Amino acid sequence: MRLKVLGSAAGGGFPQWNCGCVNCVRVRERNPSAESRTQTQVAITIGDGFWFLLNASPDLRQQILATPELAPIAGERGSPISGVVLTSADVDAVVGLLHLREFHPLRVYSTSGVRRILTETNSMFRALDRSNPPVQWCCLPLGKEVHLNGDSGLACTAVPLAGTYPDYVNEPLRGTLPPGEATIGLVVACHGKKVFFAPALPGETMTWKAQAATSDLALLDGTFWSNDELVAIRGGGKSAREMGHPPLSGGGGLLEELRWETRPRKVAIHINNTNPILDEDSAEHREMRDAGWEIARDGMEFVL
Amino acid sequence: MRLKVLGSAAGGGFPQWNCGCVNCVRVRERNPSAESRTQTQVAITIGDGFWFLLNASPDLRQQILATPELAPIAGERGSPISGVVLTSADVDAVVGLLHLREFHPLRVYSTSGVRRILTETNSMFRALDRSNPPVQWCCLPLGKEVHLNGDSGLACTAVPLAGTYPDYVNEPLRGTLPPGEATIGLVVACHGKKVFFAPALPGETMTWKAQAATSDLALLDGTFWSNDELVAIRGGGKSAREMGHPPLSGGGGLLEELRWETRPRKVAIHINNTNPILDEDSAEHREMRDAGWEIARDGMEFVL
Numbered sequence: 001m002r003l004k005v006l007g008s009a010a011g012g013g014f015p016q017w018n019c020g021c022v023n024c025v026r027v028r029e030r031n032p033s034a035e036s037r038t039q040t041q042v043a044i045t046i047g048d049g050f051w052f053l054l055n056a057s058p059d060l061r062q063q064i065l066a067t068p069e070l071a072p073i074a075g076e077r078g079s080p081i082s083g084v085v086l087t088s089a090d091v092d093a094v095v096g097l098l099h100l101r102e103f104h105p106l107r108v109y110s111t112s113g114v115r116r117i118l119t120e121t122n123s124m125f126r127a128l129d130r131s132n133p134p135v136q137w138c139c140l141p142l143g144k145e146v147h148l149n150g151d152s153g154l155a156c157t158a159v160p161l162a163g164t165y166p167d168y169v170n171e172p173l174r175g176t177l178p179p180g181e182a183t184i185g186l187v188v189a190c191h192g193k194k195v196f197f198a199p200a201l202p203g204e205t206m207t208w209k210a211q212a213a214t215s216d217l218a219l220l221d222g223t224f225w226s227n228d229e230l231v232a233i234r235g236g237g238k239s240a241r242e243m244g245h246p247p248l249s250g251g252g253g254l255l256e257e258l259r260w261e262t263r264p265r266k267v268a269i270h271i272n273n274t275n276p277i278l279d280e281d282s283a284e285h286r287e288m289r290d291a292g293w294e295i296a297r298d299g300m301e302f303v304l
Numbered sequence: 305m306r307l308k309v310l311g312s313a314a315g316g317g318f319p320q321w322n323c324g325c326v327n328c329v330r331v332r333e334r335n336p337s338a339e340s341r342t343q344t345q346v347a348i349t350i351g352d353g354f355w356f357l358l359n360a361s362p363d364l365r366q367q368i369l370a371t372p373e374l375a376p377i378a379g380e381r382g383s384p385i386s387g388v389v390l391t392s393a394d395v396d397a398v399v400g401l402l403h404l405r406e407f408h409p410l411r412v413y414s415t416s417g418v419r420r421i422l423t424e425t426n427s428m429f430r431a432l433d434r435s436n437p438p439v440q441w442c443c444l445p446l447g448k449e450v451h452l453n454g455d456s457g458l459a460c461t462a463v464p465l466a467g468t469y470p471d472y473v474n475e476p477l478r479g480t481l482p483p484g485e486a487t488i489g490l491v492v493a494c495h496g497k498k499v500f501f502a503p504a505l506p507g508e509t510m511t512w513k514a515q516a517a518t519s520d521l522a523l524l525d526g527t528f529w530s531n532d533e534l535v536a537i538r539g540g541g542k543s544a545r546e547m548g549h550p551p552l553s554g555g556g557g558l559l560e561e562l563r564w565e566t567r568p569r570k571v572a573i574h575i576n577n578t579n580p581i582l583d584e585d586s587a588e589h590r591e592m593r594d595a596g597w598e599i600a601r602d603g604m605e606f607v608l
Contacts, residue, residue, distance in 0.1 A: 168430040
């Protein structure tokens with residue numbers, strides 16, 4: 001398996017278009033201690049020329065163009081991208097599907113709850129039906145291994161992580177959606193190797209810890225460093241945990257929870273612009289590295 | 305007035321993510337005769353520090369970051385962008401609104417038909433309601449001058465251009481939308497100067513020709529060179545005119561229609577990846593220049 005990180009920031013990216021915080025200013029000024037990051041996007045292949053996208057970020061067009069492996073063959077219309085797997089209906093996880101509207105047949109995998117949000121209350125995604133055959137929406141059942149495209153060699157399992165559907169989802173649809181399908185993690189397995197991808201970890205520790213601990217590579221929710229990070233900056237609003245993102249630091253944070261796990265290569269991804277680990281000179285960045293974590297960057301690659 | 309072209313390509317951009325045509329290959333290979341282009345996006349200001357966006361392209365985050373004038377003040381959360389004016393509900397004209405979801409109050413101007421498509425059948429745009437105050441949807445009446453933000457100094461008039469609502473719009477909404485509001489051109493005026501922006505020209509010649517001829521600057525539909533451009537490549541599908549884009553060349557094409565108009569500075573924008581004018585060495589590119597046209601590029605700037 002080969003996995004490429006095409007984007008590593010949380011919603012809005014780094015810098016955020018309307019943010020003048022210390023981190024965002026640093027990256028705008030091209031300070032070498034801060035690297036710009038597009039919104040979280042992962043691509044995975046077994047090396048047969050076909051790629052699957054994990055989520056579809058709003059920066060997807062830019063991310064595909066920055067990745068020569070994802071270019072079409074000269075003289076042909078087409079793409080090595082043959083499917084997309086979604087972990088939620090969050091704007092930063094799904095909008096990129098609209099970048100893929102140029103008449104290319106695809107399979108889109110998600111829970112039924114996420115699919116219903118996109119197909120029943122967001123007509124714009126019908127633009128994907130123009131391809132021949134139209135984009136195929138495939139259901140990811142919870143906890144059951146599914147072979148992507150039937151025979152791609154990549155087995156994918158949806159790990160239910162609880163959480164809630166995005167705020168934009170309105171009634172009456174909201175009331176009819178299966179509560180356990182709002183946010184999932186993905187276990188992608190091939191030839192005995194296992195990747196766990198979970199850019200949001202809203203649920204109980206035991207579910208995701210078990211998945212992380214038995215994986216070779218875990219790309220995990222690195223959105224916030226501390227629980228009150230956004231509250232402190234905005235003077236109000238939701239805590240990190242209330243937004244479905246346990247912080248990296250502190251009691252019950254990711255660093256503490258995975259302190260004794262040696263097996264997975266641990267990578268923090270989906271990093272918010274406010275997170276101090278984005279400053280490579282910061283104490284928090286050093287603390288992550290000392291705890292054995294890597295901090296995802298755009299273009300990072302893993303071979304398993 | 306100062307106007308910046310942040311993006312100049314048609315839907316999908318140049319290159320398109322899944323296209324291996326001669327033009328797209330040329331730009332991927334960094335051939336100097338072909339310059340990459342993001343999807344059509346214009347920003348306009350009277351020089352008071354506030355900017356208005358004409359449409360909201362799917363590449364908007366990347367386009368804002370590439371434009372230092374649109375950066376927030378260091379240390380503050382905010383943006384010089386104070387409003388967006390939409391010409392249609394096409395995916396490539398509106399998806400960028402979702403890039404602007406980070407809690408920033410904005411006014412969005414459109415016809416009532418376009419607003420209803422976004423707010424009634426695409427719940428994702430509710431993400432814009434999180435700002436305080438929430439994004440304000442303002443109605444652009446046809447043919448009537450509206451002062452953007454009430455007192456910005458920019459007067460904007462919606463020019464009805466006929467056309468049809470995008471294919472993704474489904475019933476029953478489609479049947480209830482005002483037929484004349486699907487596609488508009490925008491006249492933006494200040495201190496006696498006039499810009500006409502019309503990235504699609506589906507309607508009768510007389511409407512848009514009159515607007516172009518009385519403008520100082522006209523940014524016009526340069527999507528296709530010839531009427532059968534896409535049909536020839538794809539072996540089927542709609543002609544340029546059937547897609548709401550009269551070709552540049554041939555009888556009734558833009559070059560012929562505006563051949564005797566000397567007043568507006570004529571700029572072709574919303575250029576499709578298949579259009580031969582994108583190759584600066586081509587005969588078609590030369591023909592455009594000889595006819596007095598400019599070909600929009602990302603970063604191009606106009607002062608009136």
